[in-house]
Amino acid sequence: MSLAVRVIPCLDVHDGRVVKGVNFENLRDAGDPVELGGLYDAEGADELTFLDISASVEGRATTLDVVRRTAETVFIPLTVGGGIGSVADVDTMLRAGADKVAVNTAAIHRPELIGEITRRFGNQVLVLSVDARREPDQPSGYGVTTHGGRKSAGLDALEWARRGVDLGVGEILLNSMDADGTTGGFDLEMIADVRAVVDVPLIASGGAGRAEDFPPAVAAGADAVLAATIFHWRTVSVAEVKQALAAAGYAVR
Amino acid sequence: MTVPGRRVVVLDYGSGNLRSAERALAATGSSVTVTADRRAALEADGLVVPGVGAFAACMDGLRAVGGDEIIAERVAHDRPVLGICVGHQVLFSAGVEHGERTPGCGRWPGVVEQLRSTRLPHMGWNTVDVTPGSRLFADVEDERFYFVHSYGVRAAADDRPDAALSWTEHDGDTVLAAVEDGPLSSTQFHPEKSGAAGARLLRNWVATL
Numbered sequence: 192m193s194l195a196v197r198v199i200p201c202l203d204v205h206d207g208r209v210v211k212g213v214n215f216e217n218l219r220d221a222g223d224p225v226e227l228g229g230l231y232d233a234e235g236a237d238e239l240t241f242l243d244i245s246a247s248v249e250g251r252a253t254t255l256d257v258v259r260r261t262a263e264t265v266f267i268p269l270t271v272g273g274g275i276g277s278v279a280d281v282d283t284m285l286r287a288g289a290d291k292v293a294v295n296t297a298a299i300h301r302p303e304l305i306g307e308i309t310r311r312f313g314n315q316v317l318v319l320s321v322d323a324r325r326e327p328d329q330p331s332g333y334g335v336t337t338h339g340g341r342k343s344a345g346l347d348a349l350e351w352a353r354r355g356v357d358l359g360v361g362e363i364l365l366n367s368m369d370a371d372g373t374t375g376g377f378d379l380e381m382i383a384d385v386r387a388v389v390d391v392p393l394i395a396s397g398g399a400g401r402a403e404d405f406p407p408a409v410a411a412g413a414d415a416v417l418a419a420t421i422f423h424w425r426t427v428s429v430a431e432v433k434q435a436l437a438a439a440g441y442a443v444r
Numbered sequence: 445m446t447v448p449g450r451r452v453v454v455l456d457y458g459s460g461n462l463r464s465a466e467r468a469l470a471a472t473g474s475s476v477t478v479t480a481d482r483r484a485a486l487e488a489d490g491l492v493v494p495g496v497g498a499f500a501a502c503m504d505g506l507r508a509v510g511g512d513e514i515i516a517e518r519v520a521h522d523r524p525v526l527g528i529c530v531g532h533q534v535l536f537s538a539g540v541e542h543g544e545r546t547p548g549c550g551r552w553p554g555v556v557e558q559l560r561s562t563r564l565p566h567m568g569w570n571t572v573d574v575t576p577g578s579r580l581f582a583d584v585e586d587e588r589f590y591f592v593h594s595y596g597v598r599a600a601a602d603d604r605p606d607a608a609l610s611w612t613e614h615d616g617d618t619v620l621a622a623v624e625d626g627p628l629s630s631t632q633f634h635p636e637k638s639g640a641a642g643a644r645l646l647r648n649w650v651a652t653l
Contacts, residue, residue, distance in 0.1 A: 194568040194614060195588055232639070237569055266468050268590060269639050288463045290637065304604075313497035315565045315592045361565050392567045414568070444569045444588045 195444040197237040197406075197415035198432050200422045202227060204273075205244050207253035209423060222423070224321075228261045231422065234429040236267065237292065237444055240293070240364075240417060242323065243273030244339075255287050257393055272320050278307050285312065293318040293364055293376025296337045299351075309359035317362070318394070319355035323348035323381060324368040329381050333381060340368035353388045362392045370398030375419065377408035386412025402431040406439035450474040450653045453488035455514070455531075456593035458507040460622025465494050465528065468549040468636035470508030471643060472650045474482040479510040491518055499556055499595065512549045518629050519551065519640045526649055527630035529593060531622070535598055535630055551628055552607070554597035554620070561615035565594045570633070575608040580631075582625050582648050586591040587641035589621070596620060596632055 202209045202224045228239050239261065243254040251274060258271055271284045278345065281292050298304050308317050326334030326343065333348035344351075352363050364381025364386050368376030377398045386393055395413035399405065405416050419425045424433045433443040451470035452474040455463050463479050468490065469476045477484060493511065495502045504597055506512055515535070516615035518525050527535050534548045548556070559566060569588035575583045590613065596619030607625035611618050612632070622631045629649060 194566070194570050197568050250551055262463060266464070266471075266642060267639050268592075268634075285461050286463070288461065288467075290461055290464070311497075313593070315567065316496070362567065390562055391566065392563065392565070414563070434468060 193235065193442050194414070195438050195442045196409050196413075197394075197444070198235070198429050198436070199238045199240055199415055199428060200227075200236050201240040201242060201396065201417050201419040202285040203242045203244050203419055204257055205255050205290040206247070206250040207257060210244070212260070222259045225260045225264075227423070228265050231266055231429055232265045233442065236429050237269040237415070237431060238363065239265065239268060240270040242293070243271065245274075248390040255283065258287045258289050259439040270318055276312055278305070281308050281316070285316070291316050291318055291362070293320040295320040295322065299335065299337065299346065301344060301435050302354065305355060305358040305360055309361070314359045314361040317360045318364050319352070319362070320364040320366065320369050321348055321355075321385075321390065322366045323351055323385075331384065334385065336368050340371065349384060349388050352385050356389050356391050360396060363389055364396060365393045367397035370419065371396075373398050374400030374419065376400060376404040377411070377413075377416075379407055382408055382411040382413055400426070402427045402435035405435055406441065407440055409436065409437065409439075450489045451487075452476045452490045452492060452653070453485045454478045454492045455485055455493060455509070455511055455557060456480045457502075457509045457511055458647050460485065461496065462494060464634075465492060465636045468643060468646055472647045472649050479515065480617070481546060482514060485511075485514045486517060486523075490524045490526065490650065491515070493525060493531035493534070494560055495528065495532075495534060498542065498640075499530060499533055499541055499548070499555075500632045501536055503539070503546055503548060506534060506549075515549055515628075519626070522630070523628045524627045524649070524653055527628075528610055528636070529632060529634055529642075531632035533595065533597070534622075534634050535628065536621075539595065546632065552623065552625070554599050556595050558595050559593075559614065559619060560617040563615045564587065565592055566596075566614040567592045570612050570614060572633075573611045573613070574622075575610050575624070578608055578610060578622075578624060580622060580629055580645055580648050584641045584644045587638075589631070589635065589638040590639060591621075591633045630651065
């Protein structure tokens with residue numbers, strides 16, 4: 192008996208549509224998020240993550256509606272990230288039907304936000320999303336980025352992950368900006384290095400291109416694996432990822 | 445299989461994502477109301493007590509709406525109650541968080557303590573060692589359910605020989621996954637977030653109402 196490796200499709204939502212581009216640029220429309228969420232659920236997805244990349248107030252309201260409509264029909268955990276900056280934002284998302292929220296930039300600017308959220312809602316509700324890349328001038332060799340990898344936050348990524356856990360986050364979503372969009376496989380070195388410094392569940396993201404890319408991410412220390420592009424374009428199905436994980440000897444649902 | 449006409453109240457005491465519980469129970473064909481109204485909670489065919497977050501905060505919220513008394517009164521009259529996650533934990537004698545002991549509803553003798561697992565929270569889909577003959581788990585004995593918690597009950601309530609206990613193991617520690625004790629049932633996991641298996645478990649519970 193043990194936990195199954197979670198396979199998590201990520202839906203990058205922009206103004207109510209799912210989009211995906213390479214390194215967050217050249218966004219292409221990939222469909223209706225509620226419809227895709229239902230499809231992934233039917234394929235055996237263990238959770239769904241919505242990342243709101245809308246810049247406008249209208250876009251945010253649309254994302255809230257997407258969460259609400261998905262929660263009506265899909266009975267698996269839903270995580271929402273993107274633009275979460277306050278306890279009130281978390282409350283709004285949870286009331287709409289989200290089970291967890293992911294914080295990123297707002298927590299970098301104001302780390303106290305982590306404690307404010309987890310004191311109110313518990314640490315299981317909060318995912319720290321870390322967009323990391325290799326930065327030789329950081330002590331660990333990894334730095335945190337913001338704005339979809341375009342800006343350096345001037346933070347050591349391993350130190351930030353560790354601090355996030357100390358401050359109370361229940362989970363780390365590690366997105367390798369070096370691997371993101373390349374479809375060349377997960378960033379195994381980065382996964383192992385983050386795994387070594389945190390005990391909370393670790394979700395690996397960035398770089399998946401084939402079903403065979405997933406088992407090595409788990410071997411490197413991921414408890415859950417997340418991907419967007421390859422699921423949206425039907426390159427690989429959730430079921431195929433689970434078959435690959437099972438064939439490698441990992442428990443799946 | 446739906447069980448029409450059952451009135452279920454989800455007790456609203458300011459804890460967590462009640463919408464999911466409401467929608468998942470509605471999908472069983474029940475008529476679901478989310479409320480803290482004492483009379484509605486007492487008169488419903490079934491009462492669901494959800495709960496997310498800290499034990500002490502949940503007990504405060506529960507007491508503020510008289511939830512502990514509502515549960516006691518329902519159980520005394522053999523009226524079904526289902527606790528979920530922290531709503532399962534508060535049914536025990538006490539919870540210990542950061543060294544602070546908070547009295548629970550005291551329906552069962554166990555104490556809620558932090559898991560000894562390295563990897564916490566216990567988050568994800570796990571198997572359950574289901575007690576033979578369980579009504580709650582009928583036809584879903586071998587399925588996985590969605591857990592998200594860092595605290596649990598490790599010792600069995602051995603003075604309740606009739607209570608059916610089901611267990612789950614995570615990273616070296618074993619805690620109660622579910623209890624079925626007459627009208628009072630509870631799950632540490634979230635059936636409302638456990639897909640088709642969870643939906644079946646909720647239908648099994650509604651069928652007992």
